Amino acid sequence: MARKGRTAERQSKLEGRMRLAEHLREFKRRFYISGAAIVAAAIGGFFLAEPLLRLLSSPLAELQAAGLDVELNITNITQAFDVQMRIGFLLGIIISSPIWIWQLLAFIVPALRTIERRYVFGFIAAAVPLFIAGCATGWFVLPRIIRLFVGFTPDGFTAFLGATDYWDFSLKLVFAAGVAYTLPVVVVFLNLAGIVSGRAILGAWRWAILTATLFGAFVTPAGDVWSMFIISVPMVVLYFAAAGIALLVDRRRAKRESARVEA
Template structure:
């Protein structure tokens, strides 16, 4: 959806072949950026895994026998490749998100562009904040789980399983922080009213609490609240924004009706 030829094409229309060429070009740019970032991520995989295993070092220092192990011949390479893929996706995200927006946004109306750009602007920092929260509670959760190892036993943890657990926890908390933005987006689209969002606050609190209990082990009440409380706060913030949007929408509709009656 390029802007070339805008003067001779004021409506910025493009034939299907042009759309396909534009998509191919932007896809190739995103793909090259991902490959380059993944290659760099491969060299960062070992330091990142060492950083993730820091809680295990603390457990060893406290006298609890626990070790992170490679359990088969190909697992070391497999773990580093998976970390490289993940880091490549994250490190190249500014480029592929920009390419996606550059392809889609020109086809949208003005208000739709504002919605999409606003969604991205709010979702990205909230996702990062959620991942940071998951990273913060991760050591506490690992200590508690590994702490169940009976005396006389050594906890041998597979590197692949350890990475999967850490990634899923951090990613799940990051996604949960974005959910209120989706609620606001649905309100802007007219699918969900602010009153309905407020009415469902009990279910929201229950869902946040259950999610916090699900991603944290039983007995880790502090970690559960560290995850659940921000989710509840974000939900009520989304409800407040939705109520403001509904109020402005009602005023506009009332003004239009008044002008129509006067005419």
């Protein structure tokens, strides 16, 4: 009997190792597919880098039309290639996102329960449009910020802006606004996971307003109050919407638990 027990234990361990090996092979396969998709999209994004950079520099054309001396320049030999590589890599990640997100979900979702799968897909379905809306808001605010900063250039001077610095500044602003708009979705997801309650979320509204205001002041220049409100006010509205959804989820959860106890 003891030998049979040891044999069964060894067999179960062997099966566990085989399952782990299969998971690793599956992860490697999906990782290679995602990497190949990103590289292929980045190659195409490299050729789209120049028109995108021209689009990003359109606020400078408006400043030039207004009479301000401002130019976007390449300041060293490799900078033009470096900027196009950065833009191409970013576009590669964005363009190939349906492929690598699907590969990630296909690897994770089979291990989740049905209700957890709904949470994951619901999280993505809500986060993507909010991220796009946040990026659009950052894009709308970008010309005002550039106009304000370049406007400090003294008369008789020309503002020479490095292409790399300009690209990094524009990207950080647009991306930061996009991430900020998705934070309420993260709050709702934490509530669905049972980590934080709706009352706790609503009770922290003062901190939420303070955080949104500080974030708006951080990503927009001091003195441009209108741009700060464009960033912070939607964040506050989304936070209260997330708190309302969390309260509804808690109420439904309490009803299910009471019905289960009565049954």
